[in-house]
Structures are given as C-alpha cells and as structure tokens.
Amino acid sequence: MSAPETSTPSAARVQPSIARARTGRIATSTAIHTVLFGYTIIALFPVVLVLLNSFKTKRAIFGDPLGLPFGKTFSAIGYLDVLHKGDFATYFTNSFVVTVVALFLIVLLGAAAAHALAEYRFPGNGFLGVYLIIGIMVPIRLGTVAILQMMVQLHLVNTLTALILVYTAQGLPVAVFILTEFMRTLSRDIKDSARIDGLSEYRIFFEVVLPLIRPVLATVAVFSMIPIWNDLWFPLILAPGEGTRTVTLGVQQFIGQYTVNWNAVLAALTLAIVPVLVLYAFFSRQLIRGITSGAVKG
Amino acid sequence: MTDIAPTGTPAKPDETARAPRRKMRLHIAVFLAPAVLIYTLFSIYPLIESLRLSLQSSVPGGEADYVGLANYAKLFFDPLWADQFLNALKNNVVMFCTIMVVQNPIGLVLAALLSLPKVRFTGTYRTLLFMPTLLSVVIIGFVWQLILSPLWGVTDGFLRAIGLAHAYKPWLGLEGSALFTLSMISVWQYVGVPMMLIYAALLSIPDELIDAARIDGLRGWAIFWKVKLPLILPTLGLVGILTYIGNFTVSFDLIYAVQGALAGPNFSTDVMGTFLFRTFFGQQTQLGDPHMGATVASVLFFIILAGVSVYLLAVQRRLQRYEM
Amino acid sequence: MAQLSLSAVRKAYDKHVVIPGADLEIADGEFVVFVGPSGCGKSTLLRMIAGLEEITGGDVRIDGQRINELGPADRGIAMVxxxxxxxxxxxxxxxxxxxxKHAGVDKAVIEERxxxxxxxxxxxxxxxxxPKQLSGGQRQRVAIGRAIVRDPKIFLFDEPLSNLDAALRVQMRxxxxxxxxxxxxxxxYVTHDQVEAMTLADRIVVLHGGRIEQVGTxxxxxxxxxxxxxAGFIGSPKMNILxxxxxxxxxxxxxxxLAAGASISVPVGASPAPGAKVSFGVRPEHLAIADAASASITGTAQVxxxxxxxxxVHVELADGATLVVKTDGECLARVGDIVxxxxxxxxxxxxxxxxxxLPKAEKHVLAV
Structure with missing residues (x-):
C-alpha cells in the first residue's frame, strides 16, 4: 500500500517552493536572533565591563576600558585594597548566615503552614490562607518604623537575628502561597496510606510530604534568596554596625568611602557580583521555575 | 457496606482522616503556629503599629501624645512637608509611568520572540537576559554610575564611536535627566521579570489553540494580537501591579545607592522611599521623627493598597484568567 | 464537492522519517477513519492534510488541485x-x-451561518x-459548530471524542x-479507538509505523x-493466532x-506448498466450546x-498456546475443565x- 521512497515527477516541482519557504524562514530566524542577541549584549555588557576592569591597572582602566586584563594591564591591586581596607570576610559570613538561616526558616515554617492549610479542614482555614499571603502585596518595609522600635526593645539592633526574623516574615507569604498550591496537587492516597501504616501526622509531614515536594522547596528557597541577599534597606536600618554588615551594605559603605580608588571600587563590586552569578549558574532552573509557577498560578 | 473503620462508627471517607478530633487540632496548630507567629510579629503587627504611631506625636525624649490626623495634615498642607512629599510622589509617578512604557513592552517583545516555536538557544537567552535582575540594585546602581561617569569616559567614548560626539552629558548629575536615567537603569535591571512572567503565560497557551487559529486563517502577528495577547492580559495586569509595588518600595535602594539619601541633584530624584528614610532618620539639619516617618509609611501603605485594590477589583475581575 | 488524493506523501523531521510515503484516494462525501496505535503517524498525516505540518515530499490534492503550499485557511478544510x-x-x-470575521465576511452572512x-x-x-461555562459535550459541539460555519470541503477530526466520558462518547458518535x-x-476522522472506526467509517485506513497497512470498509x-x-488490531477480543x-x-x-496437534481445513484461494510454515488466525467469536471427546482441539480452561x-473461555492447549473462545452466556465450563x-x-x-x-477462496458476503 505504501509507495517506495523514490521521487515522483511532482517532487521536482516541489523543490523551488520549499527552497523559497526555507529562505524566508532563515530571514525571520536571523531577525529574531539579532534582536535577542542584541539585547543579551545590552544585558551583559555593564557587568562584564566591571568584571574585566577590576583586574586592570588604573592606567588601563581609563586608557582602554574595553581591553582584556592581560600582561602589563593586569593588576589585582584593587582586590588587595579591598582586603586591607574592608572586612569582606565578615560581610560575606554575615550575608551567608542571615540568608541560610532565614531560608531554612522560610522553607520549613512555610512548608509546615502550607501543609496544614492544604491537608486539613478546620475552622479558619480560609481566613489563615488569605492572611498569610496578604504580605505578597503589602511590602514589609512599610512597617519599618515599628520594626526598629521593636528591635530596640528586644535589644536586637545590630544583630543578625533581627535581620533573620524580618526576612523570614518577609519570605513566608510567597513560600506559603507557592507551597500550598503545590501541596493541593499531592495525592491524598499516599498520605492516607501512611496513616494506615500508623505514621503520626508529624512523621507524615517530615517523611512523606517533605520528600515529595523537595524540588519545589528548592525552587522556593532559590526564589526567596535573591531579595534577602541583595537587600540594602534593613541592613542599613537594623544592623549597620561594622560587625553585622552584609555584603550589600558593606560594598555600599566601602564604595561611599573610597570613591576615588577605582581599582578598589571595581574589585568590591566584582566581589559582590560573582557569588550571585555562580549561584545563578547552578540554580537558574529552579529560580525560573519559581517565577513562572507564580505567573501561571497567580 | 464496606465500612471497615476500626471504631465501628460509620465514617464518611473524607472524615476518617480526622477521626480523633482533639489530637488533630494540636498538630494543626503546631504546623501553623511558628509561621503565623513570626509573620504576625514582624510583618503584620509593625504595619498596624506604624498606622498607630502615625496618629501620635512626641518631642524627643518625651511621651507620645495622640494627635489624630495632625501628622497627615502636616504632611499634606504644611509647605515644609507638602512640597517634599508632593515632589517625591510626583517623581514616583513619573518613574512608574516611564518604566511601564519602556520596560514592559520590551519584556513583551522578548517574551514573544522567546516563545516562538523552533527558535534555538531560548534557554540560554532566557538565562542571560534574566541575569541582571538577580544582582543587587545597589551594585547595579554603582555599576551604571561608573559607566555613565564623565571620569571613566566609557559612555562618552561609545557615543563618539557611533558618531554622536557631543551627545554625552553626565545625565545622572543633571536635574533634568537624572530621574529618567535612573528609570532606565531600573528598566535595564528588571526587564527580565515581565519577560519571564509573560513568557510563562505564552507557553501555557495550548498548541491546539494556535493550530485552530491557523485553520481559521490567522498568521504570524494576527495570531499574536487576536489570540495570544487577549489570553495573557491577566499576566500583563500582574506585571503592572508588580511594577507599581516595586516602584514605591524598591526604588529606594537604587536612588540611595546612586544619589544618596538627599536624592540629588536638588531632590530631583527624591521618591517616597528616600523621603521616608530622611523623615525617619533625619537629615543634615533636621532631626528624625518616628511619628512623621510612620505617617509617610502609612501614606505609602494606602497608596499601595489603593493600587492593589484597583488591580484586584477592576483589572483582575475583567481580565479573568482563562481555563486553558 | 471534494475529493482528496495523497500521492507518495512523506514526512520527515531532519533525518527521522515519520511517514515514508502514503498513497490514498478519498472520494467526495466519504467518511474515512484513520486508525492505528499511538505514534503510528495518523495525526501527522491529518495535520499535513490540514496544512499544520509541512509536507516533506509528495502531493496532496483536493479536487485535483495541488495544495501543498497553501495555508491551512486556504485549503477549504475545517478541523475539530x-x-x-x-x-x-x-x-x-x-x-x-x-x-x-477574520476573513472579512459580511456580518449578516456570519450571523445567518x-x-x-x-x-x-x-x-x-x-x-x-x-467555553469554561460549558460541559465537555457542549464544548465538543461548539468545536464542531465552528467547523460547520466555515462550510468546508473537508472536515478533519483529530480524536475528537477522546476527552469525553464513555456514555457521552457513544452519544456524540x-x-x-x-x-x-x-x-x-x-x-x-483520526482515532485510536477501533469501535469508533468500525461504527463511523465508510472506509478505514489502518496505519502502523507510518505506513498504511490496509484501506477498506x-x-x-x-x-x-x-x-x-x-488482523490483531481490528476486533475485540483479539484474533487468536497459532x-x-x-x-x-x-x-x-x-x-x-497446528502445533498443538489438531488439523483444520481453511478455504484459501492460493495455498502455499505442503510443509510451509503459516500462522493460523481465528477470531474468538468463530470458535465454540464442544465436547472434549469429539472435538479436534482440546485444552484446559484456564480463565x-x-x-x-x-x-x-481462555483455553490452554497442549503446546502451551492459549485460545480465547467467545461463547454464549449459558456455557457451563469451569476453570480446570478439559474442554x-x-x-x-x-x-x-x-x-x-x-x-x-493468504487470500480467501471467496469474499465474505458483507465485504464485497
């Protein structure tokens, strides 16, 4: 029934039109890639420029900003300055501690609350669900005056604990929102089967639910990390002391102090940028999933 | 008939899970309490407390007195305050409009291109285009400050190279152009957000619907305008409200980093965030005032609340999410 | 009035050949069903006819006019x-x-149609x-209505009933x-459901691995x-092959x-020489349970x-092969019986x- 694969007379006539269609497609595709590539250059250029020049001599920074750091133009003087004049090791440790602890709390407490909202029917479930996600729309910064007063009373000013508490409160609404949506899609049967096996509700949460939603937890963590790591407002207000500065605040203060030392400024900026880029290289997939899941569900 | 509940009491399948009632209540509370507690203490309570503080006044060191809406009256009508407040509000609105008009159309175009079938390297483009969004606004502010600086001359040199030798001006330092320049920096950094949101929405449109449109005689741009765009309107609404909220809060970081708390030159880039910061902490000659700070924050709260309400009531209802 | 012809229609993605070459003539007014297991190329073939999928080689003609390069809207087709x-x-x-509306048809005409x-x-x-206020069956009706309004020369259906529940599927059929x-x-009409194919079609096209296996009523x-x-695809339960x-x-x-020992005479027109290996096929409904003593084939009822x-009745034969026998409801055979x-x-x-x-000696009376 099926014909052999030889070309029929009509196949010859087909060729020109296919060729025409193909050139049209190539033209369209070239145009698309020109736009996308062009904008990618715009997106990357400033960052690349700073990274490159942070490794150059002062003369090369001004004489040939676009050149690569190579041979005579190479210099790490900026980094030496930064290491001597600023306490970047402390800043990084602070940012790291604040971010990791806050993320741990956001993910764990957020997942527990989301599990309760998605799994059990109890009076006030609907209200609490709405209450917990109001924070997505109302920025926590608006309560800064009261937060500072409260931290003063709790003797938490200039401690990392203050930042951790505020960031946990700030991150919970989005985490609860995404996790509740996701947990509602989990099969009820698997939890019921765990109940029949005699697991307590706590063990069901830790041993059945959490492992099932691990990928989503990663997404939520990566997604919540960015605003915490990058924030300037709360470190500036709640923990501006030398010993509790985060990287963002540290860089900001450092640059304010050494504006004329271009090598040091560029090196400080690079130090702030690179860790984020490295993390992004590893976690871009989770991050993008987090953003898009919000778009599809929200 | 097949009731095998161990207690022997007839239970609907749905209720078997919460048969032992008292025990259930406790673990629900254990799951919820930590999140609710932290969130209430450090997010909701401060908001309400700020509203309360805005109704009080005090001299430094003294007791706080209830003054009703006097702080608001001062903010709106006392020329000392009103001028600054209106200036900051105006700048925020200008910045919001600029960003809406520039950033979101660019994001839409990029998303539309990325979502086309058979375009290669979309994953790479997506990752790279989104990269600036991740970096701290503070860092980005400094980076652009350097690039636009007359000292470095990168921008100057670039304009010379493309034949615009005299076009360069220190835009960030000029009253007329500083706010617009900052808006553009913000656009540069955040264009990835609308791009990603719109991209995701476009991808969620089923292929069969596009096939149906092709059968119905639509091609290329007509499919985009008549089928895809109406379907992603809810996402455009979401992008709008996110831009709105971000503009009234996060714009502080950029302006504080680039122009300082005084939002120079001559307050031409002052926004609600920097205004709030100065009011709360004081500036050169003026002492900080937590009650006026709380008042500014509360006004900002109502502005955002108004925006969100408009979005939820008008936009969200009309731009209903389509089941696809 | 529309007659469709496919000649040597080919589909390949880069080097991966999906349809090596299909020939088919469909007469005006005919209801033709493409049927086959998933991945057999039936939907691809339909989408090529619709103009949604590029045709790698060969010709698609409607009423003698070659339409390979026409856009979907210009082919005079509608699709559900x-x-x-x-x-x-x-x-x-x-x-x-x-x-x-998109084609700029007059408003009054649109309304009337x-x-x-x-x-x-x-x-x-x-x-x-x-659409979201409609039930599945109503949505399906709207989709069909959308096709009717265009007054197409050819209607294309791509598994239109697969998303409906069983009762509704029968009704929509x-x-x-x-x-x-x-x-x-x-x-x-494309489907993987042979009941739909058998009940709807004037002619059925059976596809398998991108090739047309058979075309017929x-x-x-x-x-x-x-x-x-x-033989295995059409009919349920499946034909027994020994x-x-x-x-x-x-x-x-x-x-x-047969390998199990019995001999059976089959009326075929052109028979291979004695000694040739063949596969013997018989549908369950053409078998009957008989007394074990007199029947030529015997075995144990397994299920x-x-x-x-x-x-x-699933009967295991001496050589381990199984025959499924479809018999009446009064059959007394029990598991373990020798039948x-x-x-x-x-x-x-x-x-x-x-x-x-091998061709039968005579055509079946319903198949001429």
Whole structure:
C-alpha cells in the first residue's frame, strides 16, 4: 500500500517552493536572533565591563576600558585594597548566615503552614490562607518604623537575628502561597496510606510530604534568596554596625568611602557580583521555575 | 457496606482522616503556629503599629501624645512637608509611568520572540537576559554610575564611536535627566521579570489553540494580537501591579545607592522611599521623627493598597484568567 | 464537492522519517477513519492534510488541485481538535464566527451561518456562554459548530471524542454520524479507538509505523485483514493466532496442522506448498466450546470470564498456546475443565511467514 521512497515527477516541482519557504524562514530566524542577541549584549555588557576592569591597572582602566586584563594591564591591586581596607570576610559570613538561616526558616515554617492549610479542614482555614499571603502585596518595609522600635526593645539592633526574623516574615507569604498550591496537587492516597501504616501526622509531614515536594522547596528557597541577599534597606536600618554588615551594605559603605580608588571600587563590586552569578549558574532552573509557577498560578 | 473503620462508627471517607478530633487540632496548630507567629510579629503587627504611631506625636525624649490626623495634615498642607512629599510622589509617578512604557513592552517583545516555536538557544537567552535582575540594585546602581561617569569616559567614548560626539552629558548629575536615567537603569535591571512572567503565560497557551487559529486563517502577528495577547492580559495586569509595588518600595535602594539619601541633584530624584528614610532618620539639619516617618509609611501603605485594590477589583475581575 | 488524493506523501523531521510515503484516494462525501496505535503517524498525516505540518515530499490534492503550499485557511478544510481548542476569551458565538470575521465576511452572512450551525447542533441557548461555562459535550459541539460555519470541503477530526466520558462518547458518535448523513461532506476522522472506526467509517485506513497497512470498509478489514497487524488490531477480543504447518493444499483449500496437534481445513484461494510454515488466525467469536471427546482441539480452561450474555473461555492447549473462545452466556465450563474447541473453517485465516494474509477462496458476503 505504501509507495517506495523514490521521487515522483511532482517532487521536482516541489523543490523551488520549499527552497523559497526555507529562505524566508532563515530571514525571520536571523531577525529574531539579532534582536535577542542584541539585547543579551545590552544585558551583559555593564557587568562584564566591571568584571574585566577590576583586574586592570588604573592606567588601563581609563586608557582602554574595553581591553582584556592581560600582561602589563593586569593588576589585582584593587582586590588587595579591598582586603586591607574592608572586612569582606565578615560581610560575606554575615550575608551567608542571615540568608541560610532565614531560608531554612522560610522553607520549613512555610512548608509546615502550607501543609496544614492544604491537608486539613478546620475552622479558619480560609481566613489563615488569605492572611498569610496578604504580605505578597503589602511590602514589609512599610512597617519599618515599628520594626526598629521593636528591635530596640528586644535589644536586637545590630544583630543578625533581627535581620533573620524580618526576612523570614518577609519570605513566608510567597513560600506559603507557592507551597500550598503545590501541596493541593499531592495525592491524598499516599498520605492516607501512611496513616494506615500508623505514621503520626508529624512523621507524615517530615517523611512523606517533605520528600515529595523537595524540588519545589528548592525552587522556593532559590526564589526567596535573591531579595534577602541583595537587600540594602534593613541592613542599613537594623544592623549597620561594622560587625553585622552584609555584603550589600558593606560594598555600599566601602564604595561611599573610597570613591576615588577605582581599582578598589571595581574589585568590591566584582566581589559582590560573582557569588550571585555562580549561584545563578547552578540554580537558574529552579529560580525560573519559581517565577513562572507564580505567573501561571497567580 | 464496606465500612471497615476500626471504631465501628460509620465514617464518611473524607472524615476518617480526622477521626480523633482533639489530637488533630494540636498538630494543626503546631504546623501553623511558628509561621503565623513570626509573620504576625514582624510583618503584620509593625504595619498596624506604624498606622498607630502615625496618629501620635512626641518631642524627643518625651511621651507620645495622640494627635489624630495632625501628622497627615502636616504632611499634606504644611509647605515644609507638602512640597517634599508632593515632589517625591510626583517623581514616583513619573518613574512608574516611564518604566511601564519602556520596560514592559520590551519584556513583551522578548517574551514573544522567546516563545516562538523552533527558535534555538531560548534557554540560554532566557538565562542571560534574566541575569541582571538577580544582582543587587545597589551594585547595579554603582555599576551604571561608573559607566555613565564623565571620569571613566566609557559612555562618552561609545557615543563618539557611533558618531554622536557631543551627545554625552553626565545625565545622572543633571536635574533634568537624572530621574529618567535612573528609570532606565531600573528598566535595564528588571526587564527580565515581565519577560519571564509573560513568557510563562505564552507557553501555557495550548498548541491546539494556535493550530485552530491557523485553520481559521490567522498568521504570524494576527495570531499574536487576536489570540495570544487577549489570553495573557491577566499576566500583563500582574506585571503592572508588580511594577507599581516595586516602584514605591524598591526604588529606594537604587536612588540611595546612586544619589544618596538627599536624592540629588536638588531632590530631583527624591521618591517616597528616600523621603521616608530622611523623615525617619533625619537629615543634615533636621532631626528624625518616628511619628512623621510612620505617617509617610502609612501614606505609602494606602497608596499601595489603593493600587492593589484597583488591580484586584477592576483589572483582575475583567481580565479573568482563562481555563486553558 | 471534494475529493482528496495523497500521492507518495512523506514526512520527515531532519533525518527521522515519520511517514515514508502514503498513497490514498478519498472520494467526495466519504467518511474515512484513520486508525492505528499511538505514534503510528495518523495525526501527522491529518495535520499535513490540514496544512499544520509541512509536507516533506509528495502531493496532496483536493479536487485535483495541488495544495501543498497553501495555508491551512486556504485549503477549504475545517478541523475539530481533541482538546476542542476553543478560544477561552470568546463566547460560543464569537468562537464560531471568528474565522469568518477574520476573513472579512459580511456580518449578516456570519450571523445567518452561525445560527444555522447552532440550530443543527442545538447550541442556540448557549451562544452567549464562555467555553469554561460549558460541559465537555457542549464544548465538543461548539468545536464542531465552528467547523460547520466555515462550510468546508473537508472536515478533519483529530480524536475528537477522546476527552469525553464513555456514555457521552457513544452519544456524540451518533451525532457525528447524523451530521455526516445530513451534510454529505467529505470527512476524515483520526482515532485510536477501533469501535469508533468500525461504527463511523465508510472506509478505514489502518496505519502502523507510518505506513498504511490496509484501506477498506469495516467489514473488509474484519473479514479479510490484509496482514497479521490488521488482523490483531481490528476486533475485540483479539484474533487468536497459532503456529501451524500446511499439510495438504488444493485450489481452494488448505489443511493446516497446528502445533498443538489438531488439523483444520481453511478455504484459501492460493495455498502455499505442503510443509510451509503459516500462522493460523481465528477470531474468538468463530470458535465454540464442544465436547472434549469429539472435538479436534482440546485444552484446559484456564480463565472463565462471564459477561452475562456471553462467556470468554481462555483455553490452554497442549503446546502451551492459549485460545480465547467467545461463547454464549449459558456455557457451563469451569476453570480446570478439559474442554474441546471447534472452529468454523470458513472464518479462519492463514498468514504466510511475512505476515501477509493468504487470500480467501471467496469474499465474505458483507465485504464485497
């Protein structure tokens, strides 16, 4: 029934039109890639420029900003300055501690609350669900005056604990929102089967639910990390002391102090940028999933 | 008939899970309490407390007195305050409009291109285009400050190279152009957000619907305008409200980093965030005032609340999410 | 009036060949069903006819005119999709009117055509509703209405009933059949469900691995399958296939010895020489349970499925092969019984080593 694969007379006539269609497609595709590539250059250029020049001599920074750091133009003087004049090791440790602890709390407490909202029917479930996600729309910064007063009373000013508490409160609404949506899609049967096996509700949460939603937890963590790591407002207000500065605040203060030392400024900026880029290289997939899941569900 | 509940009491399948009632209540509370507690203490309570503080006044060191809406009256009508407040509000609105008009159309175009079938390297483009969004606004502010600086001359040199030798001006330092320049920096950094949101929405449109449109005689741009765009309107609404909220809060970081708390030159880039910061902490000659700070924050709260309400009531209802 | 012809139509993605070359003639007003397992290329073939998929090689002609390069809207076709593909932002009227509006058809004409289609499908009370306010069956009706409004030369259906529940599927099947009788248009219908294929089609095209295995009326496929694949695909429960050897052959008959020992005479036109290996095929409904002492085939009843009106008995033969016998509901066989099985030779099939069916001596009366 099926014909052999030889070309029929009509196949010859087909060729020109296919060729025409193909050139049209190539033209369209070239145009698309020109736009996308062009904008990618715009997106990357400033960052690349700073990274490159942070490794150059002062003369090369001004004489040939676009050149690569190579041979005579190479210099790490900026980094030496930064290491001597600023306490970047402390800043990084602070940012790291604040971010990791806050993320741990956001993910764990957020997942527990989301599990309760998605799994059990109890009076006030609907209200609490709405209450917990109001924070997505109302920025926590608006309560800064009261937060500072409260931290003063709790003797938490200039401690990392203050930042951790505020960031946990700030991150919970989005985490609860995404996790509740996701947990509602989990099969009820698997939890019921765990109940029949005699697991307590706590063990069901830790041993059945959490492992099932691990990928989503990663997404939520990566997604919540960015605003915490990058924030300037709360470190500036709640923990501006030398010993509790985060990287963002540290860089900001450092640059304010050494504006004329271009090598040091560029090196400080690079130090702030690179860790984020490295993390992004590893976690871009989770991050993008987090953003898009919000778009599809929200 | 097949009731095998161990207690022997007839239970609907749905209720078997919460048969032992008292025990259930406790673990629900254990799951919820930590999140609710932290969130209430450090997010909701401060908001309400700020509203309360805005109704009080005090001299430094003294007791706080209830003054009703006097702080608001001062903010709106006392020329000392009103001028600054209106200036900051105006700048925020200008910045919001600029960003809406520039950033979101660019994001839409990029998303539309990325979502086309058979375009290669979309994953790479997506990752790279989104990269600036991740970096701290503070860092980005400094980076652009350097690039636009007359000292470095990168921008100057670039304009010379493309034949615009005299076009360069220190835009960030000029009253007329500083706010617009900052808006553009913000656009540069955040264009990835609308791009990603719109991209995701476009991808969620089923292929069969596009096939149906092709059968119905639509091609290329007509499919985009008549089928895809109406379907992603809810996402455009979401992008709008996110831009709105971000503009009234996060714009502080950029302006504080680039122009300082005084939002120079001559307050031409002052926004609600920097205004709030100065009011709360004081500036050169003026002492900080937590009650006026709380008042500014509360006004900002109502502005955002108004925006969100408009979005939820008008936009969200009309731009209903389509089941696809 | 539309007649469709495919000649040497080929589809390949880069080097991966999906359809190596299909030839098919569809007459005006015919209802043709493409059927086959998933991945057999039936949807790809339909989408090439629709213009949604580029044609790698060969010609598609409607009424003699080559349409390979025409856009989907210019081919005079309309398509109904599995997911209905209704525009969620338009109401029922808007969905049905969309193509005509885009083509710039006069408003009055649109209105007349939409209300006519709505009347045919009983959609009048729903015209102002949005797709999400409709049930699955109603959405499917709107999707069909959208096709009718365009007054196409050819209707294309891509698994249109797969998303409906079983009861609704039967009801919509009848409606589509009525629609075809009423409109008398050419219709091409893709499905993986052989019941839909058998009940709807004037002719069925069986596809497998991108190739057309057989084209014929439902009764032709049932009584005269071209090869083992079609024999196994059409009919439920599946045809029993047993290994055998030709013992004796004449001009209109062949005697086959089965591996299990029994000999059966099958009326085939051109028989291979004695000694040739063949596959012997017989449908469960053409077997009967008989007394073990007198029957030529005997075995042990392994499973007895009682459906009320009929009984399926799975009989294990001496060589380990299993025969499924469809018999009446009164059958008394129990699991473990030794039972005899008799076959109606006229309804048996022989397949050569390549899997092709040896032609029967006479055509079945329903398949001529």
């Amino acid at each position: 999709f599995q997911s209905y593909a209704l525009y969620p932002h338009k109401d029922v009227y808007g969905n049905m009117a969309f193509a005509l 939409v209300s006519k289609a709505a009347a045919i499908l009983g959609l009048e009370p729903l015209l102002k509703r949005r 009848v409606e589509i059949l009525r629609l075809h009788q009423r409109l008398k248009s050419t219709m091409i 439902p009764m032709e496929l049932y009584h005269h399958p071209a090869n083992l694949f079609v 290994a055998g050897t030709v013992e004796a052959a004449s001009a209109d008959n062949a005697t086959v010895r 007895v499925e009682r459906l009320g009106g009929e009984t399926l 005899g099985v008799t076959a109606q030779g006229a309804h048996c099939h022989l397949f050569d080593e390549a899997g092709l069916c």
